[in-house]
Amino acid sequence: xxxxSYDKQNPAFYALLVALIFMAVGPIILMLSTSLKxxxxxxxxxxxxxFLPTIHNYETVLCNVLxxxxxGLDYCNPTFGRALGNSLIIAITSTILTLIIGCMAAYAxxxxxxxxxxxxxxxxxxxxxxxxxxxLVPIFGIWTFQFQIDxxxxxxxxxxxxxxxxxxxxxxxxxIVQVPIQLEESARIDGAGPLQVFFLIVLPIIKPxxxxxxxxTFRIAWNEFLLANALSNRNTRTVPVTIVNSLTEYNLDWGxxxxxxxxxxxxPIIFTFVASRQIITGMxxxxxxx
Amino acid sequence: xxxxxxxxxxxxxxxAPAAAILLVALLYPLGYVFYAGFxxxxxxxxxxxxxxxxxxxYINLFxxxxxxxxxxxxxxxxxxxxxxxxxxxVGLAFLLDRNIRGMSALxxxxxxxxxxxxxVVGLMWRYMYHPTVGFFNRTLKSLGFEPMPxxxxxxxAFASVIIADVWQWVPFIFILSLAALQTLPQSVMEAARIDGANGWQSIxxxxxxxxxxxxVITFLLRLIDSFKVLEVILVLTNGGPGLxxxxxxxxxxxxxxxxxxxxxxAAMSNILxxxxxxxxxxxxxxxxxxxMRAMRLKNIAAEEA
Numbered sequence: 001x002x003x004x005s006y007d008k009q010n011p012a013f014y015a016l017l018v019a020l021i022f023m024a025v026g027p028i029i030l031m032l033s034t035s036l037k038x039x040x041x042x043x044x045x046x047x048x049x050x051f052l053p054t055i056h057n058y059e060t061v062l063c064n065v066l067x068x069x070x071x072g073l074d075y076c077n078p079t080f081g082r083a084l085g086n087s088l089i090i091a092i093t094s095t096i097l098t099l100i101i102g103c104m105a106a107y108a109x110x111x112x113x114x115x116x117x118x119x120x121x122x123x124x125x126x127x128x129x130x131x132x133x134x135x136l137v138p139i140f141g142i143w144t145f146q147f148q149i150d151x152x153x154x155x156x157x158x159x160x161x162x163x164x165x166x167x168x169x170x171x172x173x174x175x176i177v178q179v180p181i182q183l184e185e186s187a188r189i190d191g192a193g194p195l196q197v198f199f200l201i202v203l204p205i206i207k208p209x210x211x212x213x214x215x216x217t218f219r220i221a222w223n224e225f226l227l228a229n230a231l232s233n234r235n236t237r238t239v240p241v242t243i244v245n246s247l248t249e250y251n252l253d254w255g256x257x258x259x260x261x262x263x264x265x266x267x268p269i270i271f272t273f274v275a276s277r278q279i280i281t282g283m284x285x286x287x288x289x290x
Numbered sequence: 291x292x293x294x295x296x297x298x299x300x301x302x303x304x305x306a307p308a309a310a311i312l313l314v315a316l317l318y319p320l321g322y323v324f325y326a327g328f329x330x331x332x333x334x335x336x337x338x339x340x341x342x343x344x345x346x347x348y349i350n351l352f353x354x355x356x357x358x359x360x361x362x363x364x365x366x367x368x369x370x371x372x373x374x375x376x377x378x379x380v381g382l383a384f385l386l387d388r389n390i391r392g393m394s395a396l397x398x399x400x401x402x403x404x405x406x407x408x409x410v411v412g413l414m415w416r417y418m419y420h421p422t423v424g425f426f427n428r429t430l431k432s433l434g435f436e437p438m439p440x441x442x443x444x445x446x447a448f449a450s451v452i453i454a455d456v457w458q459w460v461p462f463i464f465i466l467s468l469a470a471l472q473t474l475p476q477s478v479m480e481a482a483r484i485d486g487a488n489g490w491q492s493i494x495x496x497x498x499x500x501x502x503x504x505x506v507i508t509f510l511l512r513l514i515d516s517f518k519v520l521e522v523i524l525v526l527t528n529g530g531p532g533l534x535x536x537x538x539x540x541x542x543x544x545x546x547x548x549x550x551x552x553x554x555x556a557a558m559s560n561i562l563x564x565x566x567x568x569x570x571x572x573x574x575x576x577x578x579x580x581x582m583r584a585m586r587l588k589n590i591a592a593e594e595a
Binding site for chain 1: 300301302304305307308309311312314315316318319320322323326333336337382385386388390394396397398399400401402403405406407408409410411413414415417418420423425457461462465466469511514517518520521524525538539540542543546547552555556559560562563566567569570573574
């Protein structure tokens, strides 16, 4: 940030900016406000900017995980609460596993010069290319008949780790390359083993890379629908799967659906606000710097 | 002796888990889907019990009206979506490449649409397109216009799906082209200004050509991703009305889960994979070519210096 002073702009420019911001976040705001409305308010003819916000829809979907008994709820459907738990477990576990395994592999690739960065780039590109839809048939067949891990959380985690590994290895590589080798050598001389060097010297330095990689992995594991749909059963369904299932009902309760959508959207939104810099780094790394 | 052995084994130890997982859960499935494309296989059979039918699935697909329809829907969708997004995204980048307060906050807001789940994007837009309570028809009605059949008519549904995708992915192109713009060498801009180039000229003849490598990669990345779009369309229209929005990814899913023909679904998957493979190879070659050129230029500059 060399330039500290800001240029003065035309008022029309600011009007355009406001319009753009409105377009970008408008649908999200609309979803939030709908999730805070009662069905009567949603269906009423007068389009309502002013309404009494209520968390009733959230209470309805989260009824079995709340610490209190929600008022005015006839019966409690535990589907969503369970799915939320599954989603959290699956996304967090697969993120942690991907990071650990990816980190080790990236470190070995950089320090011991197995394959050039070109090979890894190519593999990353190749896997980025594979659509989840292509994996649907083989993953279903293999997981069901050969590994017999269909319907388990572990099965879903395995495929998420595999899908994310190439990208994570690739992005961590670019961070590990920047760790000065002298630092590691001096630690070696002081008597640290290879594992100690890795965990105590390298890991702390590449924290920003780990942040970017973990956000990307979490986002994919948290948002993924197709493979989770094929691999999960009643007890292991994730949030995207339950949302799509609930859409087949004849009479959609938009307030409740929007509340589930909002709950699914909240973690990525938080990450975006906390770590937008790392996200943009991760996104541009591939195209802009090569 | 023991420690040197341990040292020699360390890299393999570090690589082994990643290699094992990629082999078992990514390479093996890809080989499996290639083989499954030659089978007449339904989900209740093990793969060994399925009948080997050679190229029959591919030949049938070639004659299958509805597959051809979804093939062209996919091509049309990708072509329209990517060109619209490139146009709007790059345009916005030029427009907003200014020294203003709060640029990073703005970028944060702009990346929100692509961070949230495609399922949620589908939900939001489905609600906005709702025939009676949706935002669009409400607005039209309050302005005194007729409501539109957003998701109920084939052409309208196709357009609606495109609008939702453009909303979600313009930010991607915007962010990448803005990053490219801001890394352009200042000296070139200065020189252009001194030579009297106006805004349009400097964009057309200097900035765009200099950004071209990034733009081509962005274009190809986005094109590859646009072939993978599934969830937004699934939630919005489920491929309908008719087959008007049924892209190939969705067709694969329905063939596997609704029609229970895994062999046919595998054959479709392979066709989709082939198309994407071509695009990826193109991208890799382009990357290599620009790298080589940059290297050559650097060498020439080094020799002259």
